[in-house]
Amino acid sequence: MLERIFVWLLRLYPAAFQQVFGAEAARLVRDRLRDERGFAARLRLCWDLLTDFAISVPREFRYAQPSLAGAPTQPMRGPVFAVLEGKPPTPTSLALAGLFAIAFFTGVGYLMGHGGGHLMLRSLSMRPERQLSGPGFAPERAPQQPGMGVEAANSSLGSDRTIASPAQQQADAYAAGEPWKRDAKTATPAANGQPALVEMDTAYTRWVVAEIAGNLKYHYFDRASAGQLAESMQSRVTAGAYDSVPVDQTLAKLLTRQLRASTGDMHLEVVYDAGILPHPVAEPTAGVPEPYRRAMAASHCTIEQVETLPHNVGYIKLNSFPDPEVCGASLTSAMSSLNHSSAVIFDLRDNLGGFPVGVMFVSNYLFNRPEMIFNPREAVSSQSWTKPVAGNLLADKPVYVLTSHKTISGAEQFAYNLKMLKRATIIGETTAGATHSAVFHRIDDHFGVAIPEVKVANPYGKPDWEGVGVEPDIQVPAADALTVAEKLAAQR
Structure with missing residues (x-):
């Protein structure tokens, strides 16, 4: 009030x-x-x-x-x-x-x-805030960025606030803080029982597009392309190209298609939610949130099973790649118990991703020399290379990775790198295909945009798994993957 x-x-x-x-x-x-x-x-x-x-x-x-x-x-x-x-x-x-x-x-x-x-x-x-969607990589801690309010977005786009058209006057007043509520022009019952989608006023449409353009210009890693994108979007706004587009999933998909067609970057995406998009949760400046610690303690750090199968084949079922700061001792104990195995099977069929540092922690046990582990969300640094683990005997043992269509994000990173390095045999189904390499910026309750902020060169010279997943070396139904892996391990 x-x-x-x-x-x-x-x-x-x-x-x-x-x-x-x-x-x-x-x-x-x-x-x-x-x-x-x-x-x-x-x-x-x-x-x-x-x-x-x-x-x-x-x-x-x-x-x-x-x-x-x-x-x-x-x-x-x-x-x-x-x-x-x-x-x-x-x-x-x-x-x-x-x-x-x-x-x-x-x-x-x-x-x-x-x-x-x-x-x-x-x-x-609204300030553009970092938020990751989906069950993949855990949120990163990043410095605060300067806000990109409506005035800053319009200024950076070079928008003309003296356009005489009524629709532009509405958009300018909307951006200046006029206390309007969204004007629902049409509403039709949804066949699936979900809330009906409504077509909003032209001023709101123009404001949403201007905010997306401003975030792109400020955050997209390719500054030259970002400037051209912003100018192109602003030109379409001025020409009224979006005025007749329903302000729902239709507008989000149209903008996504245009952004990807202009850049060839499949990680750019405009998101619409008919409900309310969640606000990013502020992370503590240090330490790990206590709820996460409790969840890991209750699930034994998502290490579901560790055992030795017939023919001295080690088996570990990981349902995530947890934060080593919380689960380092549990991961060390699990990997050490497999130290004398003749081969190791990693079961990632129910793995929903996790922390890149958790992926690196487990990968360290599989190499006796530094190897780069590609992470599409981070620039290459000294932390991108594996470090041999003292006393480890698994670096030269055969490795099998089981996957399913539910294997996602950090689990895909693990499988992808081992496959590209020819360190493991991937068995099962093609994975989900989600890199989560873009940072999500919330525009308002209904719209947001995913923007890649770091350009990472793929050392393998191939596309990553975004949208296509990691294809297994041996494609079988996920339910049969363990049986196939056991047979192959026994033969070796």
């Missing part, structure tokens, strides 16, 4: 001030609402805002350049303040505005704790 009132009151300022400082002002208020809790803190915030309005509104009109600012031509939802630059408001107007603000700030105090729920302010102050 407090954010909404603040956005309304911003309309008292000259239009030029709103365009330059409106988004940043809204962001500052949202940050204070997030950090300053309690009645006393909120009362102090109200007093600061009222004082600032009383001092800065007359000053801004005094220094504003005379120009005519017409009211938007489209119907608006909610209160509208029409202001002519160069003509300061009368004392009566200022007094009424002050009384209006005091009445609202003091009369709805108990609602102030819920000020962060307004969709427009949340979108206005």
